[in-house]
Each structure stands twice: as C-alpha cells, then as structure tokens.
Amino acid sequence: MARKSKTPRWLEAARRRGADAPVGGRADWLARALGRAGVMPRTQAEAAIRAGRVEVDGQVEVEPFAPVGPGRVVRVDGRECSLDTRLWVLMFHKPAGPVVHGSDPEGVGTVFERLRAVLPESLSGYEWYAVGRLDRDTTGLLLFTNDERFVRHGTAPETHLTKRYVARVEGRPDEAALQRLREGVELEDGLTRPAEARLREPEVVELTLTEGRHHQVKRMLAAVGHPVVALHRAAVGRVVLDVPEGTFRALRDGEISEGLGFRVEPQDVP
Incomplete structure (x- = not known):
C-alpha cells in the first residue's frame, strides 16, 4: 500500500502551478483560510472559488488549494476580506442522537448541523472542527474550534488531557471493580492507563481518563462486569460543562490556556 503523502494540499497545488509557497507567518490554502478567518465555511468557500467569485491580489483564483499568506489581498464578490484570524474554542452540550x-446515513443529523443551528451570525462563517468524538448515544461536553492546532492539542495522546465521564451501568460496582479501573484494565488493544474511578450512586460510576481510545469507557466498564446503560461527558481538562443540552458558549482565553493547557499566542486573540 502506498504511503499517504504528508505534503499539505495547498503546497501540492502551489508546486503544480509553479508558484512559490508563502514565506513567513502561517501559510495556508485559500479555502481553509477563508473558513479559519470566519469569512465562510470551507465547503462554501470551495464552491465560491470554483465559481470565480474570489480574487487574490486582483486576479480571479479558481483553485481552492491555492496558497495564501500574509499580505495577500483577498476579495469575495468584490469585497475585500481579512484573513486575520483568532482562536475560538466552543463548549457544546451534545444531546443523544447526532x-x-x-453526514449521518441514518438521518438523525450531525453535531455540526446542531451547532450551526444555534450559532449567531458572527460565528456562522467559521469552519468548525470537532475536538475528538462522542458516540451517537453519548451526551455531554464536546469541544469545537476553528483552528486545527487546537484539534491536534486536544486529541494528541501525549497531551494527557483528562476527560471526566459519568456512566450509568448495569449492576452495582464494588470496590474491587473500581480498583481495577484505577489500576488499568486489559483490553484487546492493550492495558489502559490508570484512571480515577468512584461511585456517585450505587449504579453510577464517575470515570476520569487521560487517553481516548475508541469506545474506551464502555469497554473498560464492560471488562469489569458492568456494561454501560447511559454515558455522559462532564468535563475536559478543568473545563466543566455548564450549558443546557443543545446549546454552546465560547471559552474564555484563560479557560483555553489554564483549563485545557493550550498556549494562546498573541495572534490568537483580537
């Protein structure tokens, strides 16, 4: 099997065209830069570019992966658009279902559709990335961002960002089951890291992890004899879910840096 190229698509496009890659600042490709800066979501930006509605330095640009960098003048439908960007991280309370x-082949919908339905106009032009995943039937805290650097930070195993879950389970876990969770459980993909585990109610376990394997909470609890009935994520890092189901709020810079351990640079704030 051929190895997947790690060359950015905007750079591949620049090489095909014989163009120079942007020098200095954060090089990007046009459609993504428009989404990151909140001009329009990436799929809309790609369509607008291919339709000839976007100019770069006075020339119509029809390549969504055209490289752009600092100093370029970009216009959409004749109106100049700033590609200056700031970091946004949103807390969203995911309901069960999406x-x-x-896309959702079952027709229930996606979290992206649910988020966009409640966004104000000032945030509707951004491209939003989910930071990690929650299962269809899992509720709770899901983070979104307009910046892929934060996605990498929030999902990288070496970050060890804690995630706190509350699980209603079958049966009543005893101290021996909880101790197994704390010490690490042997799963088909290896031993889990030690976790914090405690009973909140006789059939409700609070479990805090520092890793994010596929279906990990459900597999860990099943392995100690207590399959999950309902699962909710209550916190990521030191950021605790505090908005009603189906709604969102933007995190403050201190919550991003101190609560989630992500260094906010000067260019990330307005």
Missing part, C-alpha cells in the same frame, strides 16, 4: 461525522 453523530460526530460530516
């Missing part, structure tokens, strides 16, 4: 994918 999936964390771009």
Whole structure:
C-alpha cells in the first residue's frame, strides 16, 4: 500500500502551478483560510472559488488549494476580506442522537448541523472542527474550534488531557471493580492507563481518563462486569460543562490556556 503523502494540499497545488509557497507567518490554502478567518465555511468557500467569485491580489483564483499568506489581498464578490484570524474554542452540550461525522446515513443529523443551528451570525462563517468524538448515544461536553492546532492539542495522546465521564451501568460496582479501573484494565488493544474511578450512586460510576481510545469507557466498564446503560461527558481538562443540552458558549482565553493547557499566542486573540 502506498504511503499517504504528508505534503499539505495547498503546497501540492502551489508546486503544480509553479508558484512559490508563502514565506513567513502561517501559510495556508485559500479555502481553509477563508473558513479559519470566519469569512465562510470551507465547503462554501470551495464552491465560491470554483465559481470565480474570489480574487487574490486582483486576479480571479479558481483553485481552492491555492496558497495564501500574509499580505495577500483577498476579495469575495468584490469585497475585500481579512484573513486575520483568532482562536475560538466552543463548549457544546451534545444531546443523544447526532453523530460526530460530516453526514449521518441514518438521518438523525450531525453535531455540526446542531451547532450551526444555534450559532449567531458572527460565528456562522467559521469552519468548525470537532475536538475528538462522542458516540451517537453519548451526551455531554464536546469541544469545537476553528483552528486545527487546537484539534491536534486536544486529541494528541501525549497531551494527557483528562476527560471526566459519568456512566450509568448495569449492576452495582464494588470496590474491587473500581480498583481495577484505577489500576488499568486489559483490553484487546492493550492495558489502559490508570484512571480515577468512584461511585456517585450505587449504579453510577464517575470515570476520569487521560487517553481516548475508541469506545474506551464502555469497554473498560464492560471488562469489569458492568456494561454501560447511559454515558455522559462532564468535563475536559478543568473545563466543566455548564450549558443546557443543545446549546454552546465560547471559552474564555484563560479557560483555553489554564483549563485545557493550550498556549494562546498573541495572534490568537483580537
């Protein structure tokens, strides 16, 4: 099997065209830069570019992966658009039902559709990335961002960002089951890291993890004899879910840096 190229698509496009890659600042490709800056979501930006509605430095640009960098003048439908960007991280309270994918073959809907339905106009032009995943039937805290750097930070195993879950389970876990969770459980993909585990009610376990394997909470609890009936994510890092189901709020810079351990740079704030 051929190895997937790690060359950015905007750079591949620049090489095909014989163009120079942007020098200095954060190089990007046009459609993504428009989404990151809140001009329009990436799919809309790609369509606008291919339709000839976007100019770069006075020339119509029809390549969504055209490289752009600092100093370029970009216009959409004749109106100049700033590509200056700031970091946004949103807390969203995911309900049960929608999936964390771009589409849902079962027709229930996606978290992206649910989020966009409640966004104000000032945030509707951004491209939003989900930071990690929650299962269709899992509720609770799901983070969104307009910046892929934060996605990498929030999902990288080496970050060890804690995630706190509350699970209603079958049966009544005893101290021995909780101790197994604390020490690590042997799963088909290896031993889990030690976790914090405690009973909140006789059939409700609070479990805090520092890793994010596929269906990990459900598999860990099933492995100690207590399959999950309902699962809710209550916190990520030191950021605790505090908005009603189906709604969102933007995180403050201190919550991003101190609560989630992500360094906010000067260019990330307005």
